[in-house]
Structures are given as structure tokens and as C-alpha cells.
Amino acid sequence: MLIYKNGTIVKSEVRRPCDDEIAFIYRANLSDDEIQHIIGDVFECHPLVVEDCKSWGQRPTIDMYDDYFYMSFYVLKNEWDLYEMSIVAGKNFVIAIFPEEEPLIETLKNTLFRSPNKMKSTGMLLYEILHSCVQGYSDLVDTVDDFVNKSENQIYKNPHTNLATKIFKMKRKLHKVRRIFTEEREMIGSLMHARFFQEEDVRYLADIFQHASQVVEMVDTFRDSLTGLIELQMSIKGDRMNEIMKTLTIVNTIFLPMMFIVGLYGTNIHLPEYRWAKNYLWLWGWLLFSLSFMIIYFKRKKWM
Structure with a gap:
């Protein structure tokens, strides 16, 4: 004592x-x-x-x-x-x-x-106790901040990384501490109106209330950031999947006329071109022409 x-x-x-x-x-x-x-x-x-x-x-x-x-x-x-x-x-x-x-x-x-003067009144002593507690919450805020930054960088490097479980666990932890921090902020607000505190004490308690409010706001921001990380990962996955589908579609479309030509001349029907002297070169000419035409057309349309 x-x-x-x-x-x-x-x-x-x-x-x-x-x-x-x-x-x-x-x-x-x-x-x-x-x-x-x-x-x-x-x-x-x-x-x-x-x-x-x-x-x-x-x-x-x-x-x-x-x-x-x-x-x-x-x-x-x-x-x-x-x-x-x-x-x-x-x-x-x-x-x-x-x-x-x-x-x-x-x-x-x-x-x-x-x-010693920090103990000259109950309000100032209580301020020192509660302020030490609220200041300690900054360690938790720094931990979550580091997790969000590392997760964001990891998603950009590899959108298929398995982060969903970690993010949901972090959100559950934040939900728990947010409830505690919010109720503590309301308690400090009630203390500011207690009748046995002096005016100077209320100023100190108001400072704690401000710090507690900042912690709650940071926790809310991190919860939104974690939700945004899930959406970011899904968006990047979707964009990369669209790029893959676009590439496959372009390749398939480019070779589609060539497949038609090869299929046409691969039938069992006797076509007039079979009797041409240079029908093999003619076939290759059509194939190369269709390939060049499709590539030039796609580039002018800026599809590739």
C-alpha cells in the first residue's frame, strides 16, 4: 500500500x-x-x-x-x-x-x-493506471498492422496462397477485443461525469477516452482491411483467370480457320484442288495466310 x-x-x-x-x-x-x-x-x-x-x-x-x-x-x-x-x-x-x-x-x-504529484488525487492516480493499460493496447494494434501488411504483400505475390483461415481467425480475435475496448471506452466516459472527480481529473480522463477511441477506430479499420484482403484475393484470382481464358480463347480463335482448312481438305470427297500440281504448297499458303491474317487482325483490335 x-x-x-x-x-x-x-x-x-x-x-x-x-x-x-x-x-x-x-x-x-x-x-x-x-x-x-x-x-x-x-x-x-x-x-x-x-x-x-x-x-x-x-x-x-x-x-x-x-x-x-x-x-x-x-x-x-x-x-x-x-x-x-x-x-x-x-x-x-x-x-x-x-x-x-x-x-x-x-x-x-x-x-x-x-x-509523487501524479498521486495527488484519485483521478490522477486512476489516470496513470488506466493510461498504462490503454497504452499497452498499442502493441496489439502494431501486431494486427504487421499482419495486414504482410498478408497484402503475400496476396500480391501469390494470390492462390492459403490466407483465408488466418484472416478469419484474426477477425474473430478482433471482434472479441473490439467488444472489450468499446465497453471500456464507454466506462471511461461514465467516469468523466463522476461527482467525486475534480475538473483537472476530468481532463486526464478525457485524454484516456481519446486514446481508447483511437484504439477502437484502429480495430474497426483493421476489420475492414481484413475483409478487403479477402475481396482483393478473390479479385486478383478472377483477373488472372480472365487473362488465362483470354489467352486460350485467342489461341483457339487464331487456329480456328486453319482447323477449318485442314478439315475441309481432309475429307474423303475428291476436291478439284487434289488435281493441282502444287496443291501441297497451296494448302500451306492458305494456312499461313489465315494465321497471319488473324494475328494482324487481333493486334489492330488490341486484343493481344
């Missing part, structure tokens, strides 16, 4: 802060009895708040009470692992409970000790 008073931060045992103090309680891997002791006994929060702190895997939510509130927020671990953090905050205290040890807390503690 950290206590802020008169511009300094000191460590302390878990207790209720005085009116001129700001308390920051951070715990991980707590048992139900420990949660009951801190949330229910020391800070005398509602039994529903205690139960919410004991339950993990909830959707992002916020519950307002007379002089405090409960909220669940998600922290990004690695590239896609999101896990829940329970926060209980009042006029002069913030309690953060994690299901497991989180490096975010150590980073936040170091930041507070370097700049």
Missing part, C-alpha cells in the same frame, strides 16, 4: 487513509478471505463489490455507489492475452486487484516514486 501526503509517498500497511491522504492498494493472487478483509472490512464496501472482486472473467463494467465505484478493466499481456483487473476507487483511495502478478504495477510504482 502506498500513501501520498504533502507531496511525498510512503509505504504502509493496509488501512483506511485519512482525509488528507491518498491511498493506493495493489494486490495480486488474493484469496477470497483477503479480498473480504480489504474490500469489505477495511473499506466497508457493499457485499456486491466484494463478490465482483472475487469473480474473474466478467465483461468490462462499472458500478457507481454513494462515495466510491467498482470497475473491471482489462490489461494486455503479450500480444493477445487480456486478463481482468478489478478497481475500487473512492474520494481518497484506489484499490487494484489482479488475478496474477503484473509487471504493470512495478512500472507504475516506479513512476509514482519518481513523480
Whole structure:
């Protein structure tokens, strides 16, 4: 537990802060009895708040009470692992409970000790916690951005590459995180209207709201980009198939008159040309003439 008073931060045992103090309680891997002791006994929060702190895997939510509130927020671990953090905050205290040890807390503690005034109000302390979480979402955004760019280049190089499964899996992941990020943005918007935050605190919360909105917009953009990748792949496949069919059609059309001539003179009917002295050369002349004529005609029409 950290206590802020008169511009300094000191460590302390878990207790209720005085009116001129700001308390920051951070715990991980707590048992139900420990949660009951801190949330229910020391800070005398509602039994529903205690139960919410004991339950993990909830959707992002916020519950307002007379002089405090409960909220669940998600922290990004690695590239896609999101896990829940329970926060209980009042006029002069913030309690953060994690299901497991989180490096975010150590980073936040170091930041507070370097700049104690970042803990001079509940709003600013809450800003530091939530801002660290939202900033961590940028790693996920970068991961998706790299995936989209690599997939696009791969499709241009080889439109027959098997990317559909990967793209659909990525879209499902984005759908999940978008729901979480959208609800968190709405929660931050609700916090901006909480009565126990000062005007300066609201400005900081508005900054988090803006960052959260940017993350949601980027996720929406990536979802559209992934849909566009599927359409791009189908379009390139269709264009290449059309080119192949066009080539085959041209070749077939060019040789069609020659096939007619050969078929005509290959019948069992005695034609007058059979008695000509140079009928073999005459046949080759017709074949070459028809071939040249078709090629010249197609080139003038710009079909080849």
C-alpha cells in the first residue's frame, strides 16, 4: 500500500487513509478471505463489490455507489492475452486487484516514486493506471498492422496462397477485443461525469477516452482491411483467370480457320484442288495466310 501526503509517498500497511491522504492498494493472487478483509472490512464496501472482486472473467463494467465505484478493466499481456483487473476507487483511495502478478504495477510504482504529484488525487492516480493499460493496447494494434501488411504483400505475390483461415481467425480475435475496448471506452466516459472527480481529473480522463477511441477506430479499420484482403484475393484470382481464358480463347480463335482448312481438305470427297500440281504448297499458303491474317487482325483490335 502506498500513501501520498504533502507531496511525498510512503509505504504502509493496509488501512483506511485519512482525509488528507491518498491511498493506493495493489494486490495480486488474493484469496477470497483477503479480498473480504480489504474490500469489505477495511473499506466497508457493499457485499456486491466484494463478490465482483472475487469473480474473474466478467465483461468490462462499472458500478457507481454513494462515495466510491467498482470497475473491471482489462490489461494486455503479450500480444493477445487480456486478463481482468478489478478497481475500487473512492474520494481518497484506489484499490487494484489482479488475478496474477503484473509487471504493470512495478512500472507504475516506479513512476509514482519518481513523480509523487501524479498521486495527488484519485483521478490522477486512476489516470496513470488506466493510461498504462490503454497504452499497452498499442502493441496489439502494431501486431494486427504487421499482419495486414504482410498478408497484402503475400496476396500480391501469390494470390492462390492459403490466407483465408488466418484472416478469419484474426477477425474473430478482433471482434472479441473490439467488444472489450468499446465497453471500456464507454466506462471511461461514465467516469468523466463522476461527482467525486475534480475538473483537472476530468481532463486526464478525457485524454484516456481519446486514446481508447483511437484504439477502437484502429480495430474497426483493421476489420475492414481484413475483409478487403479477402475481396482483393478473390479479385486478383478472377483477373488472372480472365487473362488465362483470354489467352486460350485467342489461341483457339487464331487456329480456328486453319482447323477449318485442314478439315475441309481432309475429307474423303475428291476436291478439284487434289488435281493441282502444287496443291501441297497451296494448302500451306492458305494456312499461313489465315494465321497471319488473324494475328494482324487481333493486334489492330488490341486484343493481344
